[in-house]
Amino acid sequence: MKYPHAAVCLLMSLIVTSVAAGDPAAGVPTAGTPAAGAPVASSPESIARGKSLYLQHCTSCHGKDGRSLVDVISDATDLTDPEAYYSGSSDREIFTSIRDGAGVSMPPFSFQIKDEKDIWNLVNFIHSLWPVAEGE
């Protein structure tokens, strides 16, 4: 018997060391959740962009109108009713729900929608589905 175990250990420690070397100063992303960047101001263009992303990625669970009436995945939030949100309805909370996922069955979209601006465009689109507050 040679020393396959020792070889594997060495390999593992090399991998671990190189992963651990990813510090922010070197520009390598580290584990953990970075804060959301600056929001994109709402505008007709931003909402239109958010809508097209929504139609591409979100209707299967939340429905075309955001109401989640078609119960494909149980309990997908009715996005048109801010009071029904489980994880909070501030802009940043919505942003985080989309980027990192929410609850058990809302998948994170950070892999498919890589530009944070596009996630903010989705936030702006979702706002456009809400009832207009009284007095506005």
Ligand code: HEC
């Ligand atoms: C695979 C089904 C699925 C897809 C696709 C999906 N969602 Fe969800 N979403 C859910 C479920 C289920 C929940 C409720 C999660 C929970 O239990 O808190 C949810 C919750 C959310 C919430 C949080 C609301 C709250 O309750 O706080 C937001 C915002 C949201 N979705 C937006 C989106 C957007 C935008 C997309 C497309 C980019 C999307 N979702 C795609 C299933 C989905």
